[in-house]
Amino acid sequence: MRSLLGGVTLAGLVAGLVMGLGIAPRETTQGNVQRIMYLHVPSVGVAYLAFAVVLVASIVYLVRRAEAADRLAHASAEVGVLFTGLTIATGSIWGKPTWGTWWTWDARLTTVSILFIMYLGYLLLRGMIDDRERGARFAAVLGIVAAFNIPLVHFSVLWWRTLHQPPSLMKPGPSMPGIIAAALLVNFAAFTLLYVYFVIRRVRVLRLEAEAAA
Amino acid sequence: MVWKDLLVERRSKETLNALFFFGLLLLFVFQFALGPDRERLAGTLPGLLWLGFILSGLLGLGRTFLVERENDCWEGLILAPGDKSAIYVGKLVGNLLLMLVIEAILLVLFGFFFNLDLASALPGLAVVIALGTVAFAAVGTLFAAMTAQVRARELLFPVLLLPVEAPVLLATVKATEAVLLGETLGSVAHWLKLLAAADVVYVAVGVLTFDFVMEG
Numbered sequence: 001m002r003s004l005l006g007g008v009t010l011a012g013l014v015a016g017l018v019m020g021l022g023i024a025p026r027e028t029t030q031g032n033v034q035r036i037m038y039l040h041v042p043s044v045g046v047a048y049l050a051f052a053v054v055l056v057a058s059i060v061y062l063v064r065r066a067e068a069a070d071r072l073a074h075a076s077a078e079v080g081v082l083f084t085g086l087t088i089a090t091g092s093i094w095g096k097p098t099w100g101t102w103w104t105w106d107a108r109l110t111t112v113s114i115l116f117i118m119y120l121g122y123l124l125l126r127g128m129i130d131d132r133e134r135g136a137r138f139a140a141v142l143g144i145v146a147a148f149n150i151p152l153v154h155f156s157v158l159w160w161r162t163l164h165q166p167p168s169l170m171k172p173g174p175s176m177p178g179i180i181a182a183a184l185l186v187n188f189a190a191f192t193l194l195y196v197y198f199v200i201r202r203v204r205v206l207r208l209e210a211e212a213a214a
Numbered sequence: 215m216v217w218k219d220l221l222v223e224r225r226s227k228e229t230l231n232a233l234f235f236f237g238l239l240l241l242f243v244f245q246f247a248l249g250p251d252r253e254r255l256a257g258t259l260p261g262l263l264w265l266g267f268i269l270s271g272l273l274g275l276g277r278t279f280l281v282e283r284e285n286d287c288w289e290g291l292i293l294a295p296g297d298k299s300a301i302y303v304g305k306l307v308g309n310l311l312l313m314l315v316i317e318a319i320l321l322v323l324f325g326f327f328f329n330l331d332l333a334s335a336l337p338g339l340a341v342v343i344a345l346g347t348v349a350f351a352a353v354g355t356l357f358a359a360m361t362a363q364v365r366a367r368e369l370l371f372p373v374l375l376l377p378v379e380a381p382v383l384l385a386t387v388k389a390t391e392a393v394l395l396g397e398t399l400g401s402v403a404h405w406l407k408l409l410a411a412a413d414v415v416y417v418a419v420g421v422l423t424f425d426f427v428m429e430g
Contacts, residue, residue: 062426118377125374128364138360141423142374145353148415149378156381156408160388 002200009197012190016042019183033097038183040090042191043083044112050080050195051119055147058140067210068203070136073143075202077122079195084116111157118146118153132210229277229312233270237320240266241327255328260390264383266320267343268350268376271313275354276371278305279362292428302355302424306417309351317343330394338393342402345409346386352416353378359427385409 020038027034057073060066091109092102103109122142129135244262248255255262282288291301321339325332332339357375361367389405399406 062423114377114380121374121377125360125364125370128366128370130365134363137426137429138364141356141360141426144423145356145378145416145419148419149381152381152408152412152415156384159404159408160384 002197005193005197005200009190009193012186012193016183016187016190019186024180024183025177030098033094036090036094038187040087040094041184042187043087043090045188046191046195047080047083047087047112047115049192050076050083050199051115051147051150053199054080054119054122054143058143058147061136061140062144067136068207070140071203071206071210072199073140074126074206075199077119077143078202079198081116081119081123082198083191083195084112084119087112088116107157107160110160111153114153114157115150118149122146132213229274230315233274233312233316234319236273237266237270237316237323240269240320241323245327252329259324259328259330260387260394263320263324263390264346264387266324267313267317267347268379268383270316270320271347271350271354272372272375274312274316275309275351275358275375276361276368278309278355278358280367283362298425298428299421301428302359302420305359306351306355306420309355310347313347313351314344317347335393335396338399339390341399341406342386342389342393342409345406345413346382346389349382349409349412349416350379352413352420356416356420356424356427359424382409382412385412 016038020035024035024038026032053076054073057069057076061069061073088109091112095104095109096102122139125142126135126139129138244266248258279288282291294301321332321343324330354375357371357378361371361374364370385405385408389402389409392402393399
């Protein structure tokens with residue numbers, strides 16, 4: 001079952017690369033550089049999905065005290081941080097040729113980097129607590145605070161400054177030809193599968209660790 | 215709870231005295247780091263002011279629950295009858311008052327050393343500072359309760375708190391800047407609304423989750 005999911009994910013990623021790098025047309029103004037969007041946008045989507053899962057799993061843990069929910073929150077936060085880092089890296093690589101700089105304190109860059117350090121802190125807290133049950137409780141509280149903080153971070157940084165191009169997804173019709181949208185969708189699906197695969201693997205490792213420690 | 219903490223603080227004055235001295239030191243450090251150039255200082259003042267508030271707040275808030283630990287009152291707190299959220303609210307109000315006192319002192323010192331005209335900006339400034347301090351203390355009190363029970367707490371407390379407070383910092387600095395330039399509060403209404411929203415969210419989450427922090 002797990003290896004089947006892994007196989008499907010791999011196929012999806014390959015299909016996404018082929019769609020994004022090969023089949024999708026060359027963007028007229030930015031040229032081939034724009035193709036990094038097929039990695040960048042799905043990464044950030046999956047990162048937000050991961051942090052939403054952390055929130056839900058944290059609440060479930062505090063209410064039900066199910067260790068499985070705690071492990072899910074832990075795994076999801078780790079994978080979320082990974083994809084947030086990937087978003088920052090691909091964004092940097094994209095920013096250099098288009099904006100002329102690796103880094104700028106643009107609104108969405110700043111938002112994502114704040115999320116990155118916020119959830120790094122979450123993982124740090126988990127690592128610092130030896131008592132498993134207490135660690136799970138504190139991490140759940142932090143996971144809830146961090147998730148409710150996301151909209152505040154979003155708006156504060158947005159008003160602070162903005163330079164980023166407007167999101168290319170939510171705009172209607174002609175701005176995005178069908179083939180580009182299709183390529184993006186394939187990548188979205190593949191990244192989501194990759195997220196699920198990572199989380200399942202990680203939850204399994206965490207469970208085995210807990211069993212070995214018990 | 216509020217009463218007890220305030221009484222302890224009034225009797226000992228240890229936190230207040232230390233924080234006052236710390237604030238004075240910060241002013242000197244800022245001055246040395248930035249040089250005597252007035253123009254440059256004026257541009258960075260709102261940021262410096264909040265940096266001072268936050269640094270002294272970090273020190274003050276971090277001690278919130280350590281006092282209970284040092285004096286072996288932790289078990290008493292946990293065993294106390296009634297809702298744990300009462301402890302949270304009590305500690306929050308105590309921290310709030312402490313921070314507001316420190317901020318008032320720092321503000322006067324800033325006005326004195328950097329030659330600011332505070333009187334005209336004071337009403338607006340008071341609103342911004344009050345809103346920002348509630349948001350800061352609400353999360354700070356919750357996190358202080360958690361990190362008091364953890365290894366490397368002095369390190370972990372700011373590391374957890376600062377990223378979460380990033381939106382509050384952005385909002386307060388921008389609003390303070392506008393108020394110091396003589397603009398009305400109406401021109402920064404969106405920032406004030408954001409701060410008010412942060413206050414509500416943080417206090418609500420704090421009250422709801424504090425039970426889980428104090429379990430064992």
